[in-house]
Amino acid sequence: MADTRPISSQSQSAEEPAKTVPFRGGGFVVKPLGVIAPLVFVVIIALWELGSQTGFISGLVLPSPSESFEAFRQLFDSGLLFVHLSASLQRIVIGWTVGSTLGIIVGLMIGLSSVARAGLAPLVSAIFPIPKIALLPLFIIWFGIGEGSKVATILFGTFFPTVITTYGGVDNVDRNLIRMGQSFGLSWMSIVRKIILPGALPAILSGCRISGSIAIILLVAAEMIGAEFGIGAYILMAGSLFATDQLIAGVAILSVMGLCFAWVIGRAEKYFLNWRT
Amino acid sequence: MDLHLQKLSHDYGKLAVLRDIELEVRSREIVCIVGPSGCGKSTLLRLVGGLEQPTRGQVMQIGEPPAGCLNPLTYIFQDFALLPWRSVKGNISLVLEDRGLGRGEAEEIITDVLRRTKLSDFADAWPRQLSGGMKQRVAVARALAVKPAVMLMDEPLSALDSQTRELLMDDLVELWLTEGFTAVYVTHNLAEAVRLGHKIVVLSRRPGRVREMVSIDIPLDQRKNHVKELDDKQKLLWSMLRDEAMAADQELLDG
Ligand SMILES: Nc1ncnc2c1ncn2[C@@H]1O[C@H](COP(=O)(O)OP(=O)(O)OP(=O)(O)O)[C@@H](O)[C@H]1O
Ligand SMILES: [Mg+2]
Numbered sequence: 001m002a003d004t005r006p007i008s009s010q011s012q013s014a015e016e017p018a019k020t021v022p023f024r025g026g027g028f029v030v031k032p033l034g035v036i037a038p039l040v041f042v043v044i045i046a047l048w049e050l051g052s053q054t055g056f057i058s059g060l061v062l063p064s065p066s067e068s069f070e071a072f073r074q075l076f077d078s079g080l081l082f083v084h085l086s087a088s089l090q091r092i093v094i095g096w097t098v099g100s101t102l103g104i105i106v107g108l109m110i111g112l113s114s115v116a117r118a119g120l121a122p123l124v125s126a127i128f129p130i131p132k133i134a135l136l137p138l139f140i141i142w143f144g145i146g147e148g149s150k151v152a153t154i155l156f157g158t159f160f161p162t163v164i165t166t167y168g169g170v171d172n173v174d175r176n177l178i179r180m181g182q183s184f185g186l187s188w189m190s191i192v193r194k195i196i197l198p199g200a201l202p203a204i205l206s207g208c209r210i211s212g213s214i215a216i217i218l219l220v221a222a223e224m225i226g227a228e229f230g231i232g233a234y235i236l237m238a239g240s241l242f243a244t245d246q247l248i249a250g251v252a253i254l255s256v257m258g259l260c261f262a263w264v265i266g267r268a269e270k271y272f273l274n275w276r277t
Numbered sequence: 278m279d280l281h282l283q284k285l286s287h288d289y290g291k292l293a294v295l296r297d298i299e300l301e302v303r304s305r306e307i308v309c310i311v312g313p314s315g316c317g318k319s320t321l322l323r324l325v326g327g328l329e330q331p332t333r334g335q336v337m338q339i340g341e342p343p344a345g346c347l348n349p350l351t352y353i354f355q356d357f358a359l360l361p362w363r364s365v366k367g368n369i370s371l372v373l374e375d376r377g378l379g380r381g382e383a384e385e386i387i388t389d390v391l392r393r394t395k396l397s398d399f400a401d402a403w404p405r406q407l408s409g410g411m412k413q414r415v416a417v418a419r420a421l422a423v424k425p426a427v428m429l430m431d432e433p434l435s436a437l438d439s440q441t442r443e444l445l446m447d448d449l450v451e452l453w454l455t456e457g458f459t460a461v462y463v464t465h466n467l468a469e470a471v472r473l474g475h476k477i478v479v480l481s482r483r484p485g486r487v488r489e490m491v492s493i494d495i496p497l498d499q500r501k502n503h504v505k506e507l508d509d510k511q512k513l514l515w516s517m518l519r520d521e522a523m524a525a526d527q528e529l530l531d532g
């Protein structure tokens with residue numbers, strides 16, 4: 001007791017200026033702020049409309065949102081919207097589903113087997129960076145000018161990134177967990193199904209996010225040749241006629257498709273990855 | 278079921294890790310293995326459980342595992358190795374799923390091991406919600422579920438803080454007193470070794486050889502009353518380990 005007093009009185013008597021320690025631990029944490037995303041869209045579209053109304057943005061340069069919406073309404077009223085949409089959705093759903101499924105299977109093979117890795121991984125790395133649009137003429141020769149070549153473009157475009165994210169995900173599964181499975185005598189199939197697949201699932205799902213966007217990009221490219229219907233064909237037609245309001249309407253539909261897809265993947269992540277924080 | 282390690286040696290490429298390990302593990306006996314860092318303790322345990330093949334020598338299994346034993350050699354890992362995507366119950370059922378047990382039978386085993394490890398209230402919790410001590414208890418429950426003949430424990434308490442370690446050590450002692458399990462227990466904590474070990478094997482620095490074998494005859498439930506003797510044993514162990522540890526510390530890893 002006696003010897004603590006001089007210390008405390010000493011530190012208090014010292015005439016040093018006192019201040020609180022400044023906080024510097026903020027930032028770098030992403031919090032969900034639900035209202036901001038729609039707000040950004042509303043503000044941008046409102047400003048754009050205002051610019052068009054006041055003549056600040058010339059109608060020749062960019063049609064106003066209301067004009068574009070009008071074009072969309074005409075499309076809707078004519079009944080063609082659903083024709084275009086169903087043609088596009090059919091291509092994208094088939095192409096993406098088959099491409100992703102095959103991609104996951106081949107990715108798992110590369111992740112699990114040394115032979116498959118030695119044989120296939122370099123091939124995948126070599127073909128992945130080739131823009132599939134450049135191969136479109138070949139696809140037309142191979143699969144015909146009809147649906148085949150369009151679906152094939154999307155299929156190939158989504159296959160390769162899925163392979164790469166899947167085997168990356170498999171590689172990142174904690175080896176200790178696999179060893180644990182072996183030490184309890186689990187079968188090979190059980191280890192794959194119950195340890196490796198769930199462990200790789202976060203990577204696979206984020207791969208799906210990317211391949212979904214790629215599928216939409218390739219859809220437009222694929223519909224540029226020999227497609228009567230489809231959102232891409234509609235945009236192309238509008239572009240060649242310089243009907244910019246229709247063009248914007250078409251692009252907006254694509255963008256909404258992308259948003260819907262991202263939403264579905266988000267739900268899937270919530271559902272399958274509910275064990276994460 | 279007893280284990281007999283016969284002239285066990287192991288190399289990783291040119292790196293000699295273990296040399297001529299000769300050791301017997303009797304039923305209902307806890308054998309602690311201590312040694313300087315990097316001397317091959319974890320490797321030894323992997324060899325014993327058949328996760329790796331020794332370069333020379335063999336691990337013999339003497340006698341049959343007790344009836345009902347599903348996985349004779351069962352590990353408890355330092356990092357718990359729980360699947361984060363399965364609940365406590367799911368993690369335990371994982372190791373029962375491939376064994377052709379009926380649903381009711383598996384359910385029974387799970388309820389039983391959860392009760393024995395005082396986890397009944399946490400059956401549906403996710404691993405991320407558990408503290409380190411609780412996670413390791415789940416791992417112990419999972420190991421008990423397959424009714425092991427020998428438990429292979431690689432520094433099971435090292436990832437825990439010292440208070441939790443103390444509590445879990447008491448739990449292990451209690452478990453041993455009620456069920457009498459057999460274990461090979463790797464640790465670098467000499468206090469753990471003298472609290473739990475019937476036999477303590479001191480390994481030399483790499484390549485690991487058996488340097489000394491120390492037996493402690495005081496029954497596990499009375500060790501708390503023999504602090505002095507245990508302290509002496511611990512000092513003795515440390516005097517053996519000290520030089521090895523110091524020498525190991527000075528070595529370059531790839532030398
Ligand atoms: N799979 C492996 N391939 C190559 N070398 C390895 C492998 N596993 C371990 N080693 C080496 O073998 C030696 C013994 O490793 P081990 O993990 O068995 O030591 P340990 O006694 O458990 O050490 P610690 O006290 O740090 O846990 C180390 O030098 C390590 O680098
Ligand atoms: Mg180790």
